[in-house]
Amino acid sequence: MILVLSPDTRSDSSEYKQLMVHLANLPGISTRVHSEVGVEQTLTEVYLIGNTKALPVEDMRNLPCVEQVVRISEEYRVLGRHKDDHRSTHFDYNGVRFGQDTLNVFAGLCAVDTLEHVELMMRALRDNGQVCTRMGAYKPRTSPYSFQGHGKACLPYVFELAGKYGIKVIAMEITHETHVEEIRDALFRTGNATGVMLQIGTRNTQNFELLKIVGRQQDFPVLIKRGFGITLDESLNAAEYLASEGNRKVVFGLRGMKTNMADPHRNFVDFAHVPVVKRLTRMPVCIDPSHSVGMRAPSPEGILDIMHVTAQGVIAGANMVLVDFHPVPNKALVDGPQALLIKELPLFLEDIRIARAAYEQRTALISRYQEAES
Ligand code: PEP
Numbered sequence: 001m002i003l004v005l006s007p008d009t010r011s012d013s014s015e016y017k018q019l020m021v022h023l024a025n026l027p028g029i030s031t032r033v034h035s036e037v038g039v040e041q042t043l044t045e046v047y048l049i050g051n052t053k054a055l056p057v058e059d060m061r062n063l064p065c066v067e068q069v070v071r072i073s074e075e076y077r078v079l080g081r082h083k084d085d086h087r088s089t090h091f092d093y094n095g096v097r098f099g100q101d102t103l104n105v106f107a108g109l110c111a112v113d114t115l116e117h118v119e120l121m122m123r124a125l126r127d128n129g130q131v132c133t134r135m136g137a138y139k140p141r142t143s144p145y146s147f148q149g150h151g152k153a154c155l156p157y158v159f160e161l162a163g164k165y166g167i168k169v170i171a172m173e174i175t176h177e178t179h180v181e182e183i184r185d186a187l188f189r190t191g192n193a194t195g196v197m198l199q200i201g202t203r204n205t206q207n208f209e210l211l212k213i214v215g216r217q218q219d220f221p222v223l224i225k226r227g228f229g230i231t232l233d234e235s236l237n238a239a240e241y242l243a244s245e246g247n248r249k250v251v252f253g254l255r256g257m258k259t260n261m262a263d264p265h266r267n268f269v270d271f272a273h274v275p276v277v278k279r280l281t282r283m284p285v286c287i288d289p290s291h292s293v294g295m296r297a298p299s300p301e302g303i304l305d306i307m308h309v310t311a312q313g314v315i316a317g318a319n320m321v322l323v324d325f326h327p328v329p330n331k332a333l334v335d336g337p338q339a340l341l342i343k344e345l346p347l348f349l350e351d352i353r354i355a356r357a358a359y360e361q362r363t364a365l366i367s368r369y370q371e372a373e374s
């Protein structure tokens with residue numbers, strides 16, 4: 001059970017103390033308090049752990065400071081949607097809103113290779129009104145002999161260029177806890193010129209110790225990719241690890257499932273799960289068309305499969321698109337064959353606008369239908 005307290009409840013107020021004494025005396029129940037300090041207000045939630053079945057919701061609602069009581073089911077306690085749950089489905093980071101009602105595009109390099117390529121990418125993003133990007137510094141590779149990413153060496157110029165071109169959030173995969181510190185340090189040295197969304201890749205979805213450490217920090221939001229060979233439930237539980245440790249700024253990423261049934265695509269596109277994840281949880285949902293499709297093949301009408309599946313995800317309500325671009329794909333050190341060209345960026349963004357407008361028309365249509373029915 002979660003007690004959502006009135007905004008700006010102070011922990012030194014007598015009402016709060018009264019509440020905590022009452023809760024401490026409930027037999028077999030322990031509590032965990034989570035406070036989210038926002039720009040406008042501080043929100044506090046008290047988690048009641050133990051057998052809460054016997055606690056009447058009405059009685060709990062009448063306790064001091066309590067505004068809302070949510071009886072949670074076993075699964076995805078923090079990030080899940082529960083009955084009569086009015087908790088928010090968005091968060092803000094570095095001036096950008098991430099929610100189940102917004103759409104952010106993160107076009108960028110799969111792996112940072114040269115400063116020149118980073119600059120060409122960021123300039124194109126700025127020229128096309130974009131404030132987010134993806135930039136891989138730490139690359140998990142199948143072969144130990146493949147390029148592993150420039151690591152912390154590239155962070156200073158990546159962050160400086162992001163600041164120069166007005167990029168506010170960079171999605172950057174980390175594969176080890178030390179990378180969080182390296183990113184924090186490098187950002188600090190550039191006077192926090194930009195922000196970073198830490199990415200947990202599909203290969204690390206169930207690296208529970210990494211999840212716990214990333215979940216314990218609240219400086220950076222997290223994009224967690226679905227594990228490519230596990231169930232959706234297992235991946236959502238992995239996301240819950242982050243939140244159970246304290247970090248609720250979590251975006252869930254669909255990136256296709258590994259099976260040869262996907263041939264000729266690299267992975268089996270799973271964007272039919274966009275509405276499923278939104279129904280089960282309060283997380284914004286990201287789609288990664290590049291790592292799903294993995295190739296630049298066009299369909300007979302000329303539209304690339306990558307753009308088709310992007311539109312499919314967006315028309316189903318996706319909230320974030322993570323996509324590989326490269327100024328010279330044949331020089332890319334990682335995933336060149338699936339990269340879109342910089343000159344294709346305006347086309348890609350316009351195609352997304354069409355799909356998003358269609359999604360908005362569809363939600364308006366269903367609202368009218370529901371109103372007429374009620
Ligand atoms: C990536 O986004 O660069 C990446 C490696 O993705 P995934 O973890 O989905 O394979």
Ligand code: MN
Nearest residue numbers: 110291334335
């Ligand atoms: Mn890649």
